Amino acid sequence: MSSRGHSILACSNPDSYGPSSNLRAKIHNTEHHINCHVSGTGYPMRLKTNLRRTLALVIFLCLLVPGLPALAQFQAFCAPGPEALGCDLPKCPILDCGWYASVKISRMFNSFTSYQFGDPDPSLPNPDSRLEFPLDQWWYGINAGWRLPLASMTAEYLTNLRQNARPKFQDSDWFQQGERFYLILPLFPFLFWVEDWGPADQKNIFSESDCLLQDGSYLFDISMDLNLADLVRPYGNFKVGPVVGYRNQQFLFTTHDGLQKIFPETQELVMIDVADPGGPGIRTGVFFTFLPTELPGDGIKFSQKFQHYYIGGKCRRSFALQPAPARWYLPRLVELEAQADWAWVKGQNNDQHLLRAGRFTMEDTSGGAWHMRFTVNCVMPQALRLGLVGDFTRINTTGNHLLLASEEGSGTALSWTRGVTVWSDQMTLASSLELFF
Numbered sequence: 001m002s003s004r005g006h007s008i009l010a011c012s013n014p015d016s017y018g019p020s021s022n023l024r025a026k027i028h029n030t031e032h033h034i035n036c037h038v039s040g041t042g043y044p045m046r047l048k049t050n051l052r053r054t055l056a057l058v059i060f061l062c063l064l065v066p067g068l069p070a071l072a073q074f075q076a077f078c079a080p081g082p083e084a085l086g087c088d089l090p091k092c093p094i095l096d097c098g099w100y101a102s103v104k105i106s107r108m109f110n111s112f113t114s115y116q117f118g119d120p121d122p123s124l125p126n127p128d129s130r131l132e133f134p135l136d137q138w139w140y141g142i143n144a145g146w147r148l149p150l151a152s153m154t155a156e157y158l159t160n161l162r163q164n165a166r167p168k169f170q171d172s173d174w175f176q177q178g179e180r181f182y183l184i185l186p187l188f189p190f191l192f193w194v195e196d197w198g199p200a201d202q203k204n205i206f207s208e209s210d211c212l213l214q215d216g217s218y219l220f221d222i223s224m225d226l227n228l229a230d231l232v233r234p235y236g237n238f239k240v241g242p243v244v245g246y247r248n249q250q251f252l253f254t255t256h257d258g259l260q261k262i263f264p265e266t267q268e269l270v271m272i273d274v275a276d277p278g279g280p281g282i283r284t285g286v287f288f289t290f291l292p293t294e295l296p297g298d299g300i301k302f303s304q305k306f307q308h309y310y311i312g313g314k315c316r317r318s319f320a321l322q323p324a325p326a327r328w329y330l331p332r333l334v335e336l337e338a339q340a341d342w343a344w345v346k347g348q349n350n351d352q353h354l355l356r357a358g359r360f361t362m363e364d365t366s367g368g369a370w371h372m373r374f375t376v377n378c379v380m381p382q383a384l385r386l387g388l389v390g391d392f393t394r395i396n397t398t399g400n401h402l403l404l405a406s407e408e409g410s411g412t413a414l415s416w417t418r419g420v421t422v423w424s425d426q427m428t429l430a431s432s433l434e435l436f437f
């Protein structure tokens with residue numbers, strides 16, 4: 001949200017126009033956190049943090065795989081066919097024949113979706129505005145599919161719990177050095193402006209707001225994979241092959257109850273002649289402070305949709321833990337599964353600025369996404385499969401920004417591509433309970 005011009009409080013005497021005690025307490029708790037975000041125009045540090053955590057997860061799984069055979073002593077029980085496990089062929093977990101259905105609950109953490117755009121004028125800032133929406137939220141749903149020895153198909157649908165996502169929504173804007181920001185002060189029949197916006201990479205307007213992830217958000221995934229290993233060794237405990245699929249993601253947000261600051265906070269008033277607004281002006285020597293401003297109520301309604309068309313690879317290794325007959329309370333098999341894929345992505349944003357009636361922005365973008373998934377399944381004797389899933393997706397698209405504004409009865413429609421970028425990091429930890437039949 002470009003917050004310019006609707007939420008700024010300026011005064012030369014902060015004590016006369018100071019915030020309420022409630023706002024003072026909020027400022028005291030959040031000012032340091034806000035100050036940490038006001039410099040730099042690069043992507044947020046969360047991107048680097050996600051990469052480090054993903055790498056740590058990969059290293060952990062690589063260390064886990066060699067240890068499982070020793071712990072389970074799988075070599076004593078692992079066999080090329082299902083008969084050694086004492087299971088019926090139609091329901092054998094190694095064969096994976098038949099239908100299955102599962103319930104799934106997952107938690108996104110350190111996840112977000114963002115977009116930014118530059119000013120259409122090449123001489124003005126790029127980025128000009130950036131909005132970052134949090135995705136740390138609980139999701140739940142179902143997963144179902146059909147498995148054959150040489151192929152399988154699966155579909156998954158998850159929706160969200162309706163609650164505030166964590167951390168907070170962040171909105172940043174940059175000004176050009178010398179860009180005039182007009183202020184009309186009470187009791188002064190003059191027009192004033194300020195122009196000192198600090199270093200070029202400093203954020204000049206920054207706000208944080210609570211962010212509600214609304215009902216109607218969902219994650220959908222349908223895929224099909226082939227098992228080429230069975231062509232070489234039927235009924236083996238190692239499977240590998242290609243995977244193709246389609247993902248559809250929709251996020252619906254409403255931001256509310258925010259706090260905004262302007263940087264640099266101290267500015268000098270410059271008086272200009274109304275008849276010559278482009279003139280150099282006269283410096284008054286009067287300094288004032290931009291006070292933090294509350295943004296009560298709802299601020300932005302935002303919807304985002306990604307469509308992924310992906311292709312990749314998938315492999316799975318099974319370890320037999322018990323010879324037949326298996327004890328009912330211990331897993332019969334442990335399965336380690338890994339999937340990696342790349343997608344062509346089509347994205348669409350719709351942004352309604354509630355604090356500026358009649359203002360809408362839209363982005364149509366395309367690009368790519370890469371995705372990794374690691375799964376540990378415990379196959380129980382009662383035709384149950386317990387699963388733990390770690391999942392990471394990174395999306396990056398570029399495209400077109402459309403501004404529609406009808407403020408105060410005037411109509412404006414502008415479209416440009418400069419600096420338009422949409423990106424998202426989604427890191428998930430999930431558990432599932434599956435029944436196969």
